[in-house]
Amino acid sequence: MRVDVVSIFPEYLAALDLSLVGKARTSGLLDLHVHDLRDWTDDRHRTVDDTPFGGGAGMVMRPDVWGRALDDVMTPDAHLLVPSPAGRPFTQRMAEELAGEQQLVVACGRYEGIDARVVEHYAGRGRVTELSLGDYVLNGGEVAALVVVEAVARLLPGVVGNPASLVEESHGAAGLLEYPVYTKPASWLEHDVPDVLLSGHHARIERWRRDQALERTARRRPDLLTALDPATLDRHDLEV
Numbered sequence: 639m640r641v642d643v644v645s646i647f648p649e650y651l652a653a654l655d656l657s658l659v660g661k662a663r664t665s666g667l668l669d670l671h672v673h674d675l676r677d678w679t680d681d682r683h684r685t686v687d688d689t690p691f692g693g694g695a696g697m698v699m700r701p702d703v704w705g706r707a708l709d710d711v712m713t714p715d716a717h718l719l720v721p722s723p724a725g726r727p728f729t730q731r732m733a734e735e736l737a738g739e740q741q742l743v744v745a746c747g748r749y750e751g752i753d754a755r756v757v758e759h760y761a762g763r764g765r766v767t768e769l770s771l772g773d774y775v776l777n778g779g780e781v782a783a784l785v786v787v788e789a790v791a792r793l794l795p796g797v798v799g800n801p802a803s804l805v806e807e808s809h810g811a812a813g814l815l816e817y818p819v820y821t822k823p824a825s826w827l828e829h830d831v832p833d834v835l836l837s838g839h840h841a842r843i844e845r846w847r848r849d850q851a852l853e854r855t856a857r858r859r860p861d862l863l864t865a866l867d868p869a870t871l872d873r874h875d876l877e878v
């Protein structure tokens with residue numbers, strides 16, 4: 639998969655050289671390119687913004703600069719992603735869909751946002767998704783780009799060592815929150831690991847973990863329970 643990120647702060651994306659995403663780049667599983675939007679400006683001050691039509695505070699990012707950048711960067715298969723507080727919620731299901739794309743292009747807006755005609759223009763040519771990380775305000779789209787690239791890259795075949803680990807995670811295939819995990823020592827300060835996990839009885843351990851995931855989900859994210867496919871619940875689940 640090819641991913642292109644366009645930003646006025648390309649150094650913000652340096653974290654994508656590290657860890658799992660960095661390994662995916664080195665191995666060639668992820669072909670990631672970060673671009674400086676100012677490389678497409680047309681003046682000596684490398685201006686990317688201007689005052690908003692209709693008045694109001696702040697500045698708006700210019701459509702002509704974005705247009706030149708995106709025309710250079712996007713291939714016909716590109717799916718353009720525009721992080722925005724007004725976007726669709728970014729979810730694991732969306733990450734799974736995006737992991738199947740040939741190319742993702744992430745346009746990181748700053749200031750009051752990108753001129754709306756940019757999304758309008760590219761929506762007429764291909765897939766464009768404005769996406770939000772949640773109901774809070776950031777200073778720009780770079781943090782969202784880091785989140786989206788990591789969430790998608792880890793789903794690419796060969797990136798995560800043990801694909802089974804993708805199933806049991808929170809928001810994984812089961813659609814539940816993850817059960818609590820423990821490691822040595824078995825007793826730490828006055829806290830002991832649940833006995834069932836020391837029993838070696840795999841069926842009981844599996845049942846306990848499923849119960850924990852269901853209880854956690856019911857307590858913390860009841861909305862996820864209502865979205866669950868009833869076919870994935872067994873008789874015991876319904877007694878939890």
Ligand SMILES: Nc1ccccc1-c1cnco1
Nearest residue numbers: 721722723770771776778779
């Ligand atoms: N607040 C923002 C400003 C600029 C680009 C994205 C966002 C955003 C994304 N998810 C929540 O907020």
